[in-house]
Amino acid sequence: MGYEGPIYRPPSEADSLLIQATVGCPHNLCTFCMVYKQGVKFKVRPTHEVKEDLEAAFRTYGDTVRTIFLPAGNTIAMPTAALAEICRYASSLFSRLERITVYGSAQYIYRKGLENLRVLAAAGLTRIHLGLESGDDDILARVKKGSDRRVQVAAGRLARQAGLELNCYVILGLGGQDRTASHARETARAINEMAPDVVRLRTLVPKINTPLLEDIQTGRFKMLGPHGVIRETMALVAAINVPTRVVSDHYTNYVNVAGRLPGDKAALLSTLRKSLAADEAGFRSFFIGTQ
Numbered sequence: 001m002g003y004e005g006p007i008y009r010p011p012s013e014a015d016s017l018l019i020q021a022t023v024g025c026p027h028n029l030c031t032f033c034m035v036y037k038q039g040v041k042f043k044v045r046p047t048h049e050v051k052e053d054l055e056a057a058f059r060t061y062g063d064t065v066r067t068i069f070l071p072a073g074n075t076i077a078m079p080t081a082a083l084a085e086i087c088r089y090a091s092s093l094f095s096r097l098e099r100i101t102v103y104g105s106a107q108y109i110y111r112k113g114l115e116n117l118r119v120l121a122a123a124g125l126t127r128i129h130l131g132l133e134s135g136d137d138d139i140l141a142r143v144k145k146g147s148d149r150r151v152q153v154a155a156g157r158l159a160r161q162a163g164l165e166l167n168c169y170v171i172l173g174l175g176g177q178d179r180t181a182s183h184a185r186e187t188a189r190a191i192n193e194m195a196p197d198v199v200r201l202r203t204l205v206p207k208i209n210t211p212l213l214e215d216i217q218t219g220r221f222k223m224l225g226p227h228g229v230i231r232e233t234m235a236l237v238a239a240i241n242v243p244t245r246v247v248s249d250h251y252t253n254y255v256n257v258a259g260r261l262p263g264d265k266a267a268l269l270s271t272l273r274k275s276l277a278a279d280e281a282g283f284r285s286f287f288i289g290t291q
Contacts, residue, residue, distance in 0.1 A: 001053040005040035009069045010129050010200070011249045012167070013101060016069040017061065019053050021045055021086055025073030027105055029144040031215075032133075032171070034207040034289070036073060044078045050086050058093045067099040076104030076128060080116040084123035091124040101127040106147040106155035117162035127165040129200075130156060135190030136182045139175045143212065149190050156194030168196035170236070172229050172253075173204035177222040180232045188239030199240070201248040201257075203229055207289040226254045226283040227276055233257075234272045237265060254283045 004023045009016065024042040025035070036042075057065065068090055075083070087100050102125065109117070109128065130152075134140055137148045147155070159166045168191065175183035191199060204223065206213040215221035224232065233255070237246060240261050246268065247258045255275045257268045 001056050002045075002049065005072060006035050007071050008035060008073070009071060010103075010167070012200075013067065013069040016067040016099075016101065017057055017065045018069055018071055019050060019057065019086075019090070020072060021050050021070040021083065021102075022072050022075045022078050026077045026108070027074065027146045029146060031143045031211040032174070032204065032207065034210050037209055042074070042077075044082065047082045047085055051089050054086075054090055054093055063094060063096055065094045066096055067101070068094075068097065069101045071103075073103055074105050074108055075102040076112065077108040080112065080119055083125070084119050087120065087124035097124070099126040100124050101129065104128045104130055104155075104159075105145075106130060106132070106152040109155035109159055110147070110151050112158070114158050114162055117158055117164060121163045125164065127167060128159050129167045129169065130159070130196070131169045132156075132187065132190060133169065133171045134174050134183050135186035135188070136175060136179060137186075139179055139183055143174065149186065153190050153193045156190075156196055160195065160197075165198075166194070166196040167198045167200055168194070169200045169202060171202050171204050172232055172236075173224040177224060177228065180224060180228060181235070184232050184235035185239060188236050191240050191244065192242050195242040196244055198245045198247060200250075201233065201246065201253060202250050203252040203254060205252045205287065205289045213288065223286075226280045229254055230272050230275055234269055237261070237268050237272070240265075 003020050009018060022044050024040040026042040028036050090100060091097055132152055133145060135149045140148055156166055170187055206216050245260050248256045257271050259268050
């Protein structure tokens with residue numbers, strides 16, 4: 001099987017077969033992301049090559065494959081016909097296949113439109129991992145996300161309407177000290193409007209070779225400490241009022257919480273509140289990410 005450039009997958013896809021359908025990210029401007037900044041340009045792999053990789057995987061793993069994740073950073077951006085063909089072919093090979101998943105930024109989901117998203121769902125695409133990051137338009141503009149809250153919400157709604165499972169990612173602390181309140185408030189507002197199946201929490205870790213790290217080092221961006229991130233998380237969870245599952249399945253987080261809203265809200269908030277009693281020195285140390 002052929003792989004090119006960095007290959008990333010969400011922790012929830014740890015057991016998935018990785019078959020690369022695209023290379024790089026077509027946006028590649030987010031100030032917090034270093035993954036594809038070193039010269040890897042976006043391209044769509046030829047469909048026949050992807051099929052050959054699926055065949056090679058079938059020869060190796062047989063019919064044991066239950067889930068497939070298609071890297072790289074924005075595979076939803078590839079032409080609908082090609083992605084649908086790959087999904088159908090994967091489903092024809094692996095009779096026990098339960099899920100096919102991709103990363104997808106809001107602007108590319110939005111451009112697909114409902115009809116194309118329904119084509120992909122019918123072909124076997126199951127889940128989209130959407131990097132919401134924030135619902136605050138000022139923050140989204142600062143980090144050059146490429147979409148505003150309106151587009152993020154519209155994309156999420158289109159995915160759900162098409163019958164696709166939506167996993168929505170939030171970066172805690174992305175607004176820094178000056179916009180922590182609006183980050184929590186507006187992100188909860190966006191989540192309430194799109195009603196994703198899952199909200200996955202990540203805590204901001206500055207990465208090497210990124211504009212955001214430079215802003216931190218020069219003092220233009222002031223990061224939240226552990227207690228600040230925890231308070232922001234509490235504000236976010238408290239303001240979410242749609243049924244969804246919240247998980248913090250990532251090494252960046254200071255406190256790991258998981259539960260279903262609204263039923264587990266009190267328990268989640270209690271866990272977070274108790275963690276505020278711990279000295280900040282007891283949480284993980286500040287570090288600069290290298291991957």
